[in-house]
Amino acid sequence: MSETQRREQILDAVGRLLGREGLHAVTMRAVAAEAGVSLRLVQYYGESKERLLTAALERLADRSLQRWRTRMAVRGEGDVSEAIRAFFDEALPTDEDGRAFHRVGVSLELLAITRPDAATAAYQDHLRGLADHLAEVVGADPRVGGARARLIATQVMSLAHGLGSLLMAGNVTRAQAEEVVRDYLDRLGPGGTER
Amino acid sequence: MSETQRREQILDAVGRLLGREGLHAVTMRAVAAEAGVSLRLVQYYGESKERLLTAALERLADRSLQRWRTRMAVRGEGDVSEAIRAFFDEALPTDEDGRAFHRVGVSLELLAITRPDAATAAYQDHLRGLADHLAEVVGADPRVGGARARLIATQVMSLAHGLGSLLMAGNVTRAQAEEVVRDYLDRLGPGGTER
DNA sequence: ATCAACTTGATACGAGCGTATCATCGAGGT
């Protein structure tokens, strides 16, 4: 097995643990068991727990961004509000995959908030990448200015993040969340450009 | 020193630790040091770490809700969008207190998400209490129906939570956050009732 | 004053953590 394959095998295990049980479940030994390798191998490729976590989080952030990018690319043109709706659809934790991703996100957020870590950089990179791309999609509509596209992107990301949290906590149902999104989009205007 | 004073002294120490350094910093020994008491006392009043954490989180949640309640009460009547603006003002982590509270919130969220804990109940209670009160304030306007008030409350809470995360991560500036809020309120309509 | 019940402190214990050590394996260049 090649070095990069080994590395991916281990980083994937970290990702699965994060998604399934959260940050506290990620120990070197748990990663080894999840990946089906020895503890020594996790040390060998991960170097240290901090490096391992950072690498895994960067990988996950990259992946999510890329997944979102390809989804948008395949969708092609279309209404801006349609694109935003697709973003919500992708971002809200409605299935187990989405919930796992949300757990990863909250873990990363907590890490970034409470430690002057390298995780901070990973989190910021991820947010910036997402915001950039979303602003680009919104700004593709000629009726929307660049600065306004950025604002809407921030607003949409915020709403999606917060709504995701309420959804995960069981504080709102999926139907209620969808209604909130629909209402937001309605008020944004059919072209996403009103005001 | 009375029993309840002791209890508060210790729970406050937990709260300070959570706000300053996050969930991972809360150990029985760290709580003891922060409260200036012996480890044994923390055990004695906290019973166990899980109970201690749960009690501290419930206390913090209650407090924040109460603070928000009194703030709204003192404000008295006024425009609905004015009340929502005040909510954002209170909820967004713009000063160190607000940031500490946000750290507590994320800690609680992660706990609620990754463990079938008692923390889950505390988190849900807090969210529900906040949503109830916010919906009540919004619904006080005769132009807003009850169901719609609930929807707006959910939307506002989501936006505030998500925007707070972006703010904490340094992904948006305070000015940008305020602009996003202003834009949202503008689109909501002067009476908070449009559509 | 006495005794019982509750408080407080010092210390110990077992478990799990991240990390380090050391020996063995296996493939590739010479």
Next chain:
DNA sequence: ACCTCGATGATACGCTCGTATCAAGTTGAT
């Protein structure tokens, strides 16, 4: 064929964690 060096496994070390234990101190009713 040999030798070298990265890859892998088994095991150990030191630390911190939550919790338990035991003794001493304190308080209040009688």
